[in-house]
Amino acid sequence: MTVQLRPAGLRLSDMARVAVTGMRARPLRAFLSALGVALGIAAMVAVMGVSASSRAEIDRTLQLLGTNLLTVGPGQNLTGKRAELPMKATAMVRRIGPVTAAAATGAVTAKVYRTDRVPTALSGGIAVLAADLNLPATVGGQVHAGDWLNPAAARLPTAVLGSAAARRLGLERAGNRIWLGQRWFSVTGILAPVPLAPELDSAVLIGWDAARDIGFDGHPTTLYCRSEESQVEAVRSVLAGTANPAAPNEVLVSRPSDALAAQRATDQAFSGLLVGIGAVALLVGGIGVANTMVVGVLERRAEIGLRRSMGATRGHIRIQFLSESLLLSLFGGAAGAALGWLLTVAYAFSRDWPPVVPTWALLSAVAGTGLVGVVAGLYPAVRASRLSPTEALTAP
Amino acid sequence: MRDSAESVVEMDRVSKVYAGGVAALRDVSLTIHHGEFVAIVGPSGSGKSTMLHLIGTLDRPSTGTVRIANHDVSRLSDRSLAALRSSAIGFIFQQFHLAPNVPILRNAADGLLYSGLARRDREERARIALRRVGLGHRLHHRPHELSGGERQRVAIARAVAGNPRLLLADEPTGNLDSVSGAQVMHLLRELHQGGTTVVVITHDREIAESLPRQISMLDGRIDTGVPA
Numbered sequence: 001m002t003v004q005l006r007p008a009g010l011r012l013s014d015m016a017r018v019a020v021t022g023m024r025a026r027p028l029r030a031f032l033s034a035l036g037v038a039l040g041i042a043a044m045v046a047v048m049g050v051s052a053s054s055r056a057e058i059d060r061t062l063q064l065l066g067t068n069l070l071t072v073g074p075g076q077n078l079t080g081k082r083a084e085l086p087m088k089a090t091a092m093v094r095r096i097g098p099v100t101a102a103a104a105t106g107a108v109t110a111k112v113y114r115t116d117r118v119p120t121a122l123s124g125g126i127a128v129l130a131a132d133l134n135l136p137a138t139v140g141g142q143v144h145a146g147d148w149l150n151p152a153a154a155r156l157p158t159a160v161l162g163s164a165a166a167r168r169l170g171l172e173r174a175g176n177r178i179w180l181g182q183r184w185f186s187v188t189g190i191l192a193p194v195p196l197a198p199e200l201d202s203a204v205l206i207g208w209d210a211a212r213d214i215g216f217d218g219h220p221t222t223l224y225c226r227s228e229e230s231q232v233e234a235v236r237s238v239l240a241g242t243a244n245p246a247a248p249n250e251v252l253v254s255r256p257s258d259a260l261a262a263q264r265a266t267d268q269a270f271s272g273l274l275v276g277i278g279a280v281a282l283l284v285g286g287i288g289v290a291n292t293m294v295v296g297v298l299e300r301r302a303e304i305g306l307r308r309s310m311g312a313t314r315g316h317i318r319i320q321f322l323s324e325s326l327l328l329s330l331f332g333g334a335a336g337a338a339l340g341w342l343l344t345v346a347y348a349f350s351r352d353w354p355p356v357v358p359t360w361a362l363l364s365a366v367a368g369t370g371l372v373g374v375v376a377g378l379y380p381a382v383r384a385s386r387l388s389p390t391e392a393l394t395a396p
Numbered sequence: 397m398r399d400s401a402e403s404v405v406e407m408d409r410v411s412k413v414y415a416g417g418v419a420a421l422r423d424v425s426l427t428i429h430h431g432e433f434v435a436i437v438g439p440s441g442s443g444k445s446t447m448l449h450l451i452g453t454l455d456r457p458s459t460g461t462v463r464i465a466n467h468d469v470s471r472l473s474d475r476s477l478a479a480l481r482s483s484a485i486g487f488i489f490q491q492f493h494l495a496p497n498v499p500i501l502r503n504a505a506d507g508l509l510y511s512g513l514a515r516r517d518r519e520e521r522a523r524i525a526l527r528r529v530g531l532g533h534r535l536h537h538r539p540h541e542l543s544g545g546e547r548q549r550v551a552i553a554r555a556v557a558g559n560p561r562l563l564l565a566d567e568p569t570g571n572l573d574s575v576s577g578a579q580v581m582h583l584l585r586e587l588h589q590g591g592t593t594v595v596v597i598t599h600d601r602e603i604a605e606s607l608p609r610q611i612s613m614l615d616g617r618i619d620t621g622v623p624a
């Protein structure tokens with residue numbers, strides 16, 4: 001005639017209260033072991049956030065610049081000499097149906113100096129290019145200072161500097177003169193960097209007619225063309241033959257936006273490595289939590305004995321230490337995620353990027369810390385639950 | 397066993413041998429009836445705490461049977477023993493074992509943590525128990541703000557908040573001065589008068605002699621008082 005004895009379950013709220021109480025009993029230790037987890041999570045979230053932000057920035061740039069620009073550049077001909085395009089190449093390319101704009105530059109063999117007294121050595125690396133008037137519109141170039149060439153100025157000795165060329169010449173605003181091809185050219189403007197045509201940054205651009213006056217032969221060397229977004233590949237396939245029908249294999253056709261997009265891939269590989277480092281930090285944090293819990297079990301034997309005397313089952317003790325470890329780890333994880341988010345926003349802000357912290361990064365941070373908490377707490381919890389009540393109570 | 401319906405504790409030829417080979421109890425037989433107030437006395441190392449732990453189902457005998465509230469302890473699983481402790485047995489220890497920095501109301505209410513009662517009910521019962529031990533006005537104080545005697549009274553409130561049938565105290569006055577000790581014994585007497593079966597280990601001869609029944613231990617055996 002014995003009644004069934006069945007232990008009552010512990011409510012989730014009670015479990016949480018017990019865990020919080022256990023954690024708060026030694027706040028410094030709890031803080032330090034949660035800190036380990038927090039740093040690991042912060043590192044991982046920040047790395048994922050920063051790389052996501054940088055990709056968002058590349059996407060934004062691509063969006064802004066467009067991915068429909070194709071470049072026809074000079075290749076090598078069979079004799080190894082730099083190939084040049086026929087005079088009417090630009091006009092031919094414009095005639096391709098989906099092409100919406102085309103502009104050319106032609107290399108001018110002339111040297112450029114800050115003054116007529118600078119020794120030759122000081123002005124190396126600056127190309128002189130004859131440019132079509134619609135060049136900035138075609139490549140998406142912005143004038144940083146002054147004005148772009150206009151039809152009237154293009155015949156006069158006037159020049160526009162690429163951003164790097166301007167820096168090298170020590171000119172920050174328009175209105176100066178430069179010594180180019182043995183005569184003075186006045187600088188009417190300076191371009192902002194052109195991401196899709198970085199070769200323009202280190203160039204001095206002059207009008208086609210002005211170029212002829214200093215010995216330019218009129219052959220375009222590089223051709224930029226925009227086409228309808230959906231037809232870019234089709235245009236690409238006929239571009240070489242159209243621009244240089246005589247020797248299509250002597251020109252190089254490229255899509256500059258591809259190079260930008262390729263950055264995303266390298267970026268991803270790099271951030272994979274950093275996330276790995278963060279994972280190691282998280283592991284070390286988890287070991288810290290496990291250590292805290294093991295020490296806690298040793299120190300709290302009397303408490304465990306008391307709880308057993310009050311009717312706690314082994315399961316109750318196990319879940320108590322497990323939930324304490326989980327809570328410790330989740331606290332660290334939440335703090336780490338917040339810190340990682342802050343770091344991402346601060347970094348993105350400093351680089352003028354759109355801050356992006358992927359939701360999956362935050363979710364996996366929470367899942368990761370949950371896992372760490374459970375794994376770290378498992379052994380101590382089992383150990384605590386296996387203590388015999390009497391031994392626990394008589395512990396010194 | 398019909399004739400044992402009124403017995404709360406029944407030990408039949410119980411021995412306890414610890415892992416190291418120490419025989420802490422040898423062939424002890426003992427019956428404690430419902431409503432008794434028993435003192436266990438004896439020199440240090442004579443097996444008093446061991447016997448109290450067996451009565452409290454915190455441990456199992458090496459040989460012999462222990463029946464608590466009609467349950468054969470050796471036939472019950474660890475989970476069932478826990479359920480039995482949470483519903484029928486209250487413990488008081490010499491060291492109080494209060495959670496530091498936790499208000500005494502919660503300390504007392506946690507005695508019912510494993511009873512399945514909701515927090516509100518646990519705190520209500522703890523409040524009543526604390527009032528009963530004269531600490532109703534200090535519910536939100538923390539243990540370090542209390543004297544030793546007051547702390548032991550909190551521990552008593554924690555042990556009796558669930559109205560256990562059996563109250564076991566291992567030297568409850570061992571850490572207290574005589575005035576506080578007398579207060580604690582007075583409380584235990586009140587609980588006994590309320591119908592609880594109380595078993596107290598004590599070193600204090602005076603206290604022991606003031607109780608209705610004494611069990612004297614010597615070297616793991618019951619020395620006098622109860623026929624084996």
Ligand SMILES: Nc1ncnc2c1ncn2[C@@H]1O[C@H](COP(=O)(O)OP(=O)(O)OP(=O)(O)O)[C@@H](O)[C@H]1O
Nearest residue numbers: 414415416418420439440441442443444445446447
């Ligand atoms: N967990 C244990 N393992 C081994 N021996 C133990 C254990 N617990 C108690 N003993 C031994 O069993 C004997 C009885 O111990 P017990 O604690 O029951 O004595 P006691 O009468 O309560 O003594 P005290 O008055 O000092 O509290 C002692 O010799 C003790 O050393």
Ligand SMILES: [Mg+2]
Nearest residue numbers: 444445446566
């Ligand atoms: Mg003892």
